[in-house]
Amino acid sequence: MTRALTALATRVMPLAFVAMAMVSVSQFWIQHGPKQSTIAAFYDRSIDTMQQHAWVVLALTGLFWAVAIAGWLHEKNRPPLRIENGGLLMDILDRLTNRQVLENKIAEEPQAIVIDSDKLANALKSKVIGQDAVCEDMAQQIRRRLALKQRGKPVGIFMLAGPPGTGKSYLAKCLATELQKKLFHFDMTQFSSGAYAASQLFGAAKGYVGSDTYGKLTAALRDTPDAVILLDEFEKAHSEVHKNFLTAWNDGFVTEASDGKQISSTEAIFVLTTNAATDALQALSETYANDVDELRRSSINALHEAGFAPEVLNRIDRVFVFKPLSGLDIARVTALEIEVMIKGYDLDIAEGGIDPDILFDMMKRQQRLGMGASSRDLLRAVEESIADTLISAKQKGYKTVKLVARDGVVKAEAAQ
Incomplete structure (x- = not known):
């Protein structure tokens, strides 16, 4: 479509220029030319007609210029044609394959992605307790590998x-x-x-x-x-x-x-x-x-x-x-497990709502299990200690609870 309009503009453009030239000549003739001849009178009437439609001529000229420029820009952005044996040939990809499909596939290739490794490391450390060095190293490795645009193996x-x-x-x-x-x-x-x-x-x-x-x-x-x-x-x-x-x-x-x-x-x-x-x-x-x-x-x-x-x-x-859990890391994991379990019963935990004695007892219990102890052991201990009292709290209609240790037994009380 663009090529057809461009070709039409190319053919009509000379006529538009001729019309513009005639308008200019007419202006000069009216001001400086002789007035007595019959031919001159006829010419004057013709020029008057041209002048009356001068804006139409100008509008058509502007339109054809716009079409011509648009066609030129379109052709400029197309892949260059090769000259072979004296004739123009289309791009070889247009001739032998579907170039658009090929370009789409290239666009789908893995792209370089730059992530904030510090942000990723902090997010991992906030969830995976006691493995800060691993989380930081992992974040750095992921950042370096995602930033590679060309890869022949997994990230x-x-x-x-x-x-x-x-x-x-x-x-x-x-x-x-x-x-x-x-x-x-x-x-x-x-x-x-x-x-x-x-x-x-x-x-x-x-x-x-x-x-x-x-x-x-x-x-x-x-x-x-x-x-x-x-x-x-x-x-x-x-x-x-x-x-x-x-x-x-x-x-x-x-x-x-x-x-x-x-x-x-x-x-x-x-x-x-x-x-x-x-x-x-x-x-x-x-x-x-x-x-x-x-x-x-x-x-x-x-x-x-x-x-x-x-x-x-x-x-x-x-x-x-990975390192075994020790020290306050045991308390951190225990606190997180308690929070998850409380939410699992559709309850909320008050801020500061876990009695430190509960966490201290869990730490002691974990240490007695020795090096073979894991977070799964903590989860079982938490469940044994607080599940029943959370069920009772739910039955009583509590919404937000706090956990306290009384005589070695954990109790869930309504938070004030």
Whole structure:
């Protein structure tokens, strides 16, 4: 359409210029030319007619100029034409493919994202108690990797190692929440039974049961390529499952067995957790508390000795070692668990509404359990101590409560 208008303007433009020239000549003739000849009189009448319609001529001239300029701008923004064998050729992509579709695909490629690592670290530390160093390091790693525009592998492959119940899985969930990404949680203990385990995650080949549907992992990455993938207790998965992940981490895609399609993993964040080598890792975290690099190196060696294949460990970007809960961290976790449980009964906790004696008793109880104690033990202790009194408070119609310790028993009272 634009080209047609431009061509029309090009043809009519000379006529418009002729008309303008005639108007100018007429002005000169009227002022300076002779008045006596019949030809001159006829010409005068013609010029008068032109003058009466001068604005129409000017308007048409302006319109054609506007169309011509618009066409020129349109042509200027088009890809340059190549000259070959004396003739003009269109862009090779226009000739041989759908250039617009190609440009759309390029636009869909992963874009560089810059996040505030301090803000992310603070958000994680406020939820995952006692693991400040891990949260800060994790935030820095995520920031660096998201800022890369071109990636041939996932955003990150992180292993969280350490005692059970110290917040490893919870950190992955908090990370997904803070980054506003969907979380897919896979309990790897469910994928420990031979080759069938791999087909559950990556699909079954044609002719086998389940080959008409995608695997759980490939379907997740197909539908949500930028998800956080939590692989809980990764060491308990079958070795065939481990092998299937190597391509995802090294080459940036996983292959769906049912149709052979390659599913990109370059936008995903993989978080592995393990309870392997807990004692060794705990000793190492104390020995190298001030030497982060040596802690990571020695931790990888400990995990190798615990049964992790070298090819798996070599593809992990970072190993984060979690510390057991101790000191006031136990009190912090306990207070948070109490708050969550109170809200679970549709009640509110008053500010300062937890008796310090309750938290102190919980700390003592946890310490008696020794190094094997976890946040799950705290959760059970909290439930045993306050569940019944919260139910009673709810039945009495309380809205906001405070917890007090009376004769070794926790009571929920109405807050004033």
